[in-house]
Amino acid sequence: MVTFRCGHCAQRLTAIDEKSGTVLTCPSCDEPVRIPSAFTPEQTEPLALIARPAVEFLPGSDPWLAELAQRLRSRLVDGLLTQRRQLIQTQDTGTIQLTEFEQRIAQLQKLHRERIQELKLRLDARESEIRRLRRQKAALLVELESRSSPETRLTAELRDAGLLLRA
Ligand SMILES: [Zn+2]
Numbered sequence: 001m002v003t004f005r006c007g008h009c010a011q012r013l014t015a016i017d018e019k020s021g022t023v024l025t026c027p028s029c030d031e032p033v034r035i036p037s038a039f040t041p042e043q044t045e046p047l048a049l050i051a052r053p054a055v056e057f058l059p060g061s062d063p064w065l066a067e068l069a070q071r072l073r074s075r076l077v078d079g080l081l082t083q084r085r086q087l088i089q090t091q092d093t094g095t096i097q098l099t100e101f102e103q104r105i106a107q108l109q110k111l112h113r114e115r116i117q118e119l120k121l122r123l124d125a126r127e128s129e130i131r132r133l134r135r136q137k138a139a140l141l142v143e144l145e146s147r148s149s150p151e152t153r154l155t156a157e158l159r160d161a162g163l164l165l166r167a
């Protein structure tokens with residue numbers, strides 16, 4: 001016997017194994033329902049239903065049938081647990097990849113910051129060197145100005161004007 005639920009109204013239905021795969025009209029809601037194969041009801045019903053005692057699926061006192069249902073259920077639960085483990089592993093792999101990616105981004109950001117800091121320091125050093133040279137130049141000009149006497153200034157002016165032929 002195949003026990004299953006109507007996909008439209010969830011009515012619990014029963015059919016003989018030979019009817020598996022055929023379509024019947026649900027006596028409860030008059031909608032067409034495909035009769036699943038003998039093992040399908042357990043596989044398609046939610047986990048909570050699977051966890052119910054085997055006797056509920058196979059009413060009767062036949063211990064062989066009860067044991068078979070028990071075996072099928074545990075096989076199904078094993079399958080679901082394996083699937084769950086695989087899903088968790090996939091998720092873990094994804095999480096690890098994401099973490100590695102984030103670490104790489106953080107590393108690149110750090111390198112970038114260090115590079116900028118280094119460039120800024122070099123720029124600061126260059127600017128202070130320029131300031132120092134400007135101060136030196138100003139000091140030299142002042143010194144030159146103070147050194148030149150009125151006499152030498154006159155000589156220079158005459159030379160510049162082309163009036164002095166010999167220095
Ligand atoms: Zn129905």
